[in-house]
Every structure is written in structure tokens, then in C-alpha cells.
Amino acid sequence: MIDRKHELSATRQAKALGISRGSIYYLPRPVSAADLALMRRVDELHLDYPFAGSRMLQGLLRGEGHKVGRLKVRNLMKRMGIEAIYRRPNTSKPAPGHKIYPYLLRTLPVTRPNQVWAMDITYIPMARGFVYLAAVVDWYSRRVLSWRLSITLETDFCIEAVNEALARHGKPDIFNTPSRDIASQYPAGQWTRAASSRPSTLSRC
Numbered sequence: 001m002i003d004r005k006h007e008l009s010a011t012r013q014a015k016a017l018g019i020s021r022g023s024i025y026y027l028p029r030p031v032s033a034a035d036l037a038l039m040r041r042v043d044e045l046h047l048d049y050p051f052a053g054s055r056m057l058q059g060l061l062r063g064e065g066h067k068v069g070r071l072k073v074r075n076l077m078k079r080m081g082i083e084a085i086y087r088r089p090n091t092s093k094p095a096p097g098h099k100i101y102p103y104l105l106r107t108l109p110v111t112r113p114n115q116v117w118a119m120d121i122t123y124i125p126m127a128r129g130f131v132y133l134a135a136v137v138d139w140y141s142r143r144v145l146s147w148r149l150s151i152t153l154e155t156d157f158c159i160e161a162v163n164e165a166l167a168r169h170g171k172p173d174i175f176n177t178p179s180r181d182i183a184s185q186y187p188a189g190q191w192t193r194a195a196s197s198r199p200s201t202l203s204r205c
Contacts, residue, residue: 038068039076046082053084104174110139117145117165117172121158134158136165139176145169 006013014021031039038061045052045060052060054074061068077083110116116139123130134157135147146164150157 035076038066039080041066042073042076042082043080046077050085056084105176108174113138113140113143114170114172115140116174116176118176119158119162120177121153132157134161136161138169138172 008016010024011021014024041061041064042057045057049056049060054070054077057077058068058070058073061073105116108116117136118139119134119136121132121134123132130151132150132153133147134150136145137143138145145168146161148157148161148164
């Protein structure tokens with residue numbers, strides 16, 4: 001793009017193109033023979049172990065005698081467009097049309113039990129798929145008030161955890177759930193009715 005024979009100086013051409021002047025003098029370095037050989041082996045290992053990430057690939061390469069760090073392996077994978085293939089959980093997909101409640105805890109001091117409860121969903125990797133864990137926690141004491149496991153992301157196990165916490169510990173003033181998990185589990189009508197079945201306030205973070 002830069003014409004060094006043009007009547008405009010290279011600096012003014014670079015400014016017109018919106019690029020830095022230093023970048024017009026940069027010459028890309030060719031990939032070294034050692035890196036090409038390493039990339040070829042990474043590609044072969046990726047075909048054999050498509051679920052392997054940079055950490056596992058580094059271990060495999062070191063086992064073959066290659067002195068290579070994880071960052072180097074990760075950069076080579078990025079250059080080659082390779083990434084580990086594995087089943088990913090989907091606990092954070094928003095549900096369209098569901099109400100999102102305001103965040104009420106930004107400046108609120110939490111000073112006693114049952115003032116604020118929180119609920120979250122996480123996943124536990126297993127040999128075949130995932131097990132999903134829903135837990136209700138008291139913010140002040142950090143105590144787990146109730147929990148449920150499920151092999152699917154249905155609403156039922158969340159409702160069971162909420163109902164058990166309410167039955168055993170009464171009601172909180174504020175019930176908080178994270179906004180990233182405002183999925184079908186949280187704002188679903190059944191869950192909202194269960195969480196507000198006793199006079200408390202719903203919140204999100």
C-alpha cells in the first residue's frame with residue numbers, strides 16, 4: 001500500500017491509511033525450521049488427541065524429548081488454528097423474554113444471616129459428560145443451605161434446592177442470582193414463584 005516513489009512522504013501515506021509509521025518498515029519473519037517441525041508434530045498429536053489442550057500437548061511433547069513451554073505450544077496452536085475439542089457446558093445462555101431483576105447489593109452491608117442468599121449453578125466434569133450442581137448459600141455465614149445435583153439443566157433441581165432452603169432456614173430479605181446465569185433455570189416462572197413464595201426480594205449480580 002505504501003508507494004515509496006509517491007510524491008507524498010511515507011509518513012503522510014501511513015497517516016492517510018491510519019497505520020503507524022513504524023509498521024511500514026516491519027518485515028515479517030519466516031517461521032523457523034524448528035518451529036515448523038514442532039507445528040507438524042502438534043498437528044499430528046491433535047489428530048490423535050483432539051481433546052488435548054496446550055497443557056496436555058506440552059506434556060506429550062516433553063515426553064518425546066521436546067523442550068517446549070506451555071506458552072509456546074499455545075502460541076503455535078493459535079497460529080495453526082487448533083483448539084481442544086470437548087463438550088462444553090451451557091449454564092449461561094440467556095433466556096429471551098425473561099425478567100431480569102435489579103442488582104440490590106452494590107452498597108448494601110451484609111451483617112447477619114438470612115439477610116442475603118445467593119444461588120448459582122456450576123458443573124462438574126465427569127468421564128462422560130457433566131453433572132450440574134445448584135447450591136443456595138447464605139452470604140453472611142458462607143454456609144451452604146441446600147444443594148442438588150442433576151445430569152440435565154432442567155429447572156426442577158433448582159426449585160428443589162430453593163424449596164429445601166426455605167423450608168429449613170426460613171426466608172431471606174434478598175435472594176441473589178448471577179446475571180451470567182439468568183438462564184431458563186433462574187427466571188423461569190416456576191423458579192421465580194418458588195423463590196418468592198415467601199416475602200423476599202429477588203436480585204441479580
